[in-house]
Amino acid sequence: MPVQHKGFRRYTLHEYIAWLETFVGQVGFTGVHVHGTWKPTIADYRAASDKERLIQSMWRFHVGTRKFNDIAQHATIDPDGYVWEGRSLLLPPASATGFNDVDQDGRHPFMFEMIGNFDIGAEQLRPPQLDSAVGLTKAILDRWRLPAAAIKFHREMQPSKTCPGSAIDKSWFVGLVTSNEKGKLSEKDANRIITTWLQPAWGTAKTKEEKDEIHRLANELRKASGQRIS
Numbered sequence: 167m168p169v170q171h172k173g174f175r176r177y178t179l180h181e182y183i184a185w186l187e188t189f190v191g192q193v194g195f196t197g198v199h200v201h202g203t204w205k206p207t208i209a210d211y212r213a214a215s216d217k218e219r220l221i222q223s224m225w226r227f228h229v230g231t232r233k234f235n236d237i238a239q240h241a242t243i244d245p246d247g248y249v250w251e252g253r254s255l256l257l258p259p260a261s262a263t264g265f266n267d268v269d270q271d272g273r274h275p276f277m278f279e280m281i282g283n284f285d286i287g288a289e290q291l292r293p294p295q296l297d298s299a300v301g302l303t304k305a306i307l308d309r310w311r312l313p314a315a316a317i318k319f320h321r322e323m324q325p326s327k328t329c330p331g332s333a334i335d336k337s338w339f340v341g342l343v344t345s346n347e348k349g350k351l352s353e354k355d356a357n358r359i360i361t362t363w364l365q366p367a368w369g370t371a372k373t374k375e376e377k378d379e380i381h382r383l384a385n386e387l388r389k390a391s392g393q394r395i396s
């Protein structure tokens with residue numbers, strides 16, 4: 167007899183990552199599969215008085231109509247940035263046919279859904295939901311030592327789909343995942359600005375004030391990128 171009801175726990179991103187870390191030795195993730203639900207939409211989520219029921223309705227659709235053995239995804243990110251548990255992390259996801267990996271050696275991709283319709287002209291992926299999607303992707307790549315190339319959008323695996331949404335640019339998303347902390351300048355960029363622009367300007371500066379100012383700006387860049395000043 168099929169299960170009639172399943173409960174889903176809700177985590178903050180921080181709590182979810184702490185829980186995820188307990189799986190590092192238990193499961194080998196081969197990549198991160200990024201999806202958008204399309205339906206339920208963000209508007210559906212906002213209108214729902216009981217948010218867990220929305221997750222349960224997806225589970226019911228996946229199990230009842232699609233005949234999956236559980237909800238398809240490992241995690242669902244809601245518009246408030248909360249991360250809901252999905253199927254067991256130890257099981258391969260129902261992400262895209264041919265890309266779920268045969269789970270012979272306990273290795274498979276991690277799959278998450280973001281609630282919303284992110285096609286052009288529809289809804290928008292914004293913080294805090296965006297921050298959780300980026301943070302979760304980053305956590306999987308870090309903990310499982312995966313390259314950025316391991317991030318896959320559903321539409322890359324199934325070109326008839328726009329999923330996670332035609333308004334979400336892949337390189338923009340990957341850029342957010344691979345960039346440093348918000349507001350932090352990378353050492354590489356700082357040094358590039360110093361050598362390409364500031365040093366030549368220092369060389370041609372006419373007055374000591376000008377030279378001192380350029381020197382000060384170079385040190386501000388060094389500080390902002392966590393380097394020692396000179």
Ligand SMILES: [Zn+2]
Nearest residue numbers: 201202320329
């Ligand atoms: Zn999808």
